Amino acid sequence: xxxxxxxxxxxxxxxxxxxxxxxxxxxxxxxxxxxxxxxxxxxxxxxxxxxxxxxxxxxxxxxxxxxxxxxxxxxxxxxxxxxxxxxxxxxxxxxxxxxxxxxxxxxxxxxxxxxxxxxxxxxxxxxxxxxxxxxxxxxxxxxxxxxxxxxxxxxxxxxxxxxxxxxxxxxxxxxxxxxxxxxxxxxxxxxxxxxxxxxxxxxxxxxxxxxxxxxxxxxxxxxxxxxxxxxxxxxxxxxxxxxxxxxxxxxxxxxxxxxxxxxxxxxxxxxxxxxxxxxxxxxxxxxxxxxxxxxxxxxxxxxxxxxxxxxxxxxxxxxxxxxxxxxxxxxxxxxxxxxxxxxxxxxxxxxxxxxxxxxxxxxxxxxxxxxxxxxxxxxxxxxxxxxxxxxxxxxxxxxxxxxxxxxxxxxxxxxxxxxxxxxxxxxxxxxxxxxxxxxxxxxxxxxxxxxxxxxxxxxxxxxxxxxxxxxxxxxxxxxxxxxxxxxxxxxxxxxxxxxxxxxxxxxxxxxxxxxxxxxxxxxxxxxxxxxxxxxxxxxxxxxxxx
Numbered sequence: 001x002x003x004x005x006x007x008x009x010x011x012x013x014x015x016x017x018x019x020x021x022x023x024x025x026x027x028x029x030x031x032x033x034x035x036x037x038x039x040x041x042x043x044x045x046x047x048x049x050x051x052x053x054x055x056x057x058x059x060x061x062x063x064x065x066x067x068x069x070x071x072x073x074x075x076x077x078x079x080x081x082x083x084x085x086x087x088x089x090x091x092x093x094x095x096x097x098x099x100x101x102x103x104x105x106x107x108x109x110x111x112x113x114x115x116x117x118x119x120x121x122x123x124x125x126x127x128x129x130x131x132x133x134x135x136x137x138x139x140x141x142x143x144x145x146x147x148x149x150x151x152x153x154x155x156x157x158x159x160x161x162x163x164x165x166x167x168x169x170x171x172x173x174x175x176x177x178x179x180x181x182x183x184x185x186x187x188x189x190x191x192x193x194x195x196x197x198x199x200x201x202x203x204x205x206x207x208x209x210x211x212x213x214x215x216x217x218x219x220x221x222x223x224x225x226x227x228x229x230x231x232x233x234x235x236x237x238x239x240x241x242x243x244x245x246x247x248x249x250x251x252x253x254x255x256x257x258x259x260x261x262x263x264x265x266x267x268x269x270x271x272x273x274x275x276x277x278x279x280x281x282x283x284x285x286x287x288x289x290x291x292x293x294x295x296x297x298x299x300x301x302x303x304x305x306x307x308x309x310x311x312x313x314x315x316x317x318x319x320x321x322x323x324x325x326x327x328x329x330x331x332x333x334x335x336x337x338x339x340x341x342x343x344x345x346x347x348x349x350x351x352x353x354x355x356x357x358x359x360x361x362x363x364x365x366x367x368x369x370x371x372x373x374x375x376x377x378x379x380x381x382x383x384x385x386x387x388x389x390x391x392x393x394x395x396x397x398x399x400x401x402x403x404x405x406x407x408x409x410x411x412x413x414x415x416x417x418x419x420x421x422x423x424x425x426x427x428x429x430x431x432x433x434x435x436x437x438x439x440x441x442x443x444x445x446x447x448x449x450x451x452x453x454x455x456x457x458x459x460x461x462x463x464x465x466x467x468x469x470x471x472x473x474x475x476x477x478x479x480x481x482x483x484x485x486x487x488x489x490x491x492x493x494x495x496x497x498x499x500x501x502x503x504x505x506x507x508x509x510x511x512x513x514x515x516x517x518x519x520x521x522x523x524x525x526x527x528x529x530x531x532x533x534x535x536x537x538x539x540x541x542x543x544x545x546x
Contacts, residue, residue: 012093020535037055038051087116097128129143292330326359436469
């Protein structure tokens with residue numbers, strides 16, 4: 001690769017694709033596919049109780065932090081704001097990052113760069129580069145597949161072996177609930193840590209695993225528990241974070257690193273909370289006490305059908321595992337795929353019921369989807385089962401099949417996906433209710449724990465129940481009284497338990513604030529039954545700027 005002539009003096013602009021997202025347009029935005037993880041893929045059928053929040057484009061923040069050249073990050077710009085940035089500053093390099101569904105926006109942004117900043121070298125990275133033939137679809141000078149820090153350093157003539165420096169990343173922003181703005185993170189300041197990228201498990205449908213090298217491959221940024229601990233301490237100091245979302249596809253798989261981190265947390269008296277991804281077989285490498293002391297409060301766990309044959313589920317009773325974890329106050333975020341090869345219209349109802357029976361705090365449902373660049377895509381393409389003329393903007397697992405399934409039609413796939421979301425909500429109620437139920441379980445089990453760190457952590461959760469969460473329960477209870485009496489009664493039972501546990505002040509707050517939240521929830525449901533269209537705000541950040 002030829003390095004840029006200006007080296008570290010080159011001015012760099014790094015941008016995500018432009019807004020808007022939650023509407024249908026000619027650039028590939030889709031109303032059905034908003035840029036909100038939870039509302040799109042997890043709580044989408046939960047009406048006004050769906051969680052509404054956004055996440056930054058973390059890859060851009062990592063890239064900016066790890067080069068010495070003057071660099072601007074423009075995250076979630078409008079098309080006009082992107083043009084203004086191009087014309088107001090002379091950029092030598094413009095880097096764009098996008099996912100496959102946003103290829104139309106990447107194409108348009110490349111066109112805009114050629115028009116408004118013709119001297120700029122255009123670099124495109126992110127999952128969009130996994131599309132076969134992407135080189136012929138967009139007008140870019142460089143297309144970077146996989147981890148980009150090393151590539152960008154080499155392009156600018158920097159030391160590629162220098163250790164990766166982790167940026168400070170608040171986990172989310174723009175949090176809303178029941179039509180009202182809520183505290184950042186729902187009341188608990190949290191930050192994102194990215195220990196590694198890629199996943200060694202190598203499921204055939206997984207874009208992340210394939211993008212970073214395939215099965216058995218991953219790139220470690222923070223290899224040791226000591227490295228993690230140092231970054232977490234600095235993030236706590238600068239952002240006030242006590243909770244950390246570990247953006248690592250299988251965090252618990254690296255047991256040595258996790259236990260090194262636990263030893264350091266104990267020595268430092270850190271009562272941190274960890275939100276992690278894990279496979280079922282990785283969880284079994286730990287005893288429950290280790291997970292509790294490590295502060296694991298939330299585990300995103302694949303719950304594909306046992307008939308799927310995926311190695312990560314081998315020999316595991318996932319229903320029993322979910323119940324065991326949640327009995328210790330560790331909420332499970334289940335993830336189930338609809339439309340696997342063995343699914344049929346005759347057995348899908350039972351498969352959905354099995355998924356729902358886990359009663360996890362959160363549950364993601366996704367369609368089995370051959371995404372360009374994955375082993376599954378190549379397999380389906382080779383067998384001639386890819387459907388023609390399916391727009392790349394519609395290949396995201398939340399709409400319809402993009403291939404011919406042996407037993408399920410394209411239209412049926414969407415009906416089954418919608419049914420799964422509805423059924424989980426009907427049987428188990430709002431995820432917010434399940435979350436608070438789990439918080440109370442953790443408080444009751446560990447409030448007198450011999451480890452002061454564990455006591456401190458569960459006490460922080462109890463404070464949220466004491467000072468306002470019961471009002472949310474009151475609103476949910478009354479909202480669902482006519483439409484789902486069974487769930488309403490379960491919510492009422494939990495609210496009364498919380499009020500008995502924490503006393504009269506809690507009860508008074510519930511009675512005063514609860515009706516306000518109920519009014520807002522009903523108003524939100526009336527004005528926007530599927531949830532109002534929300535867009536993330538724009539971020540502009542300059543570093544090493546002269």
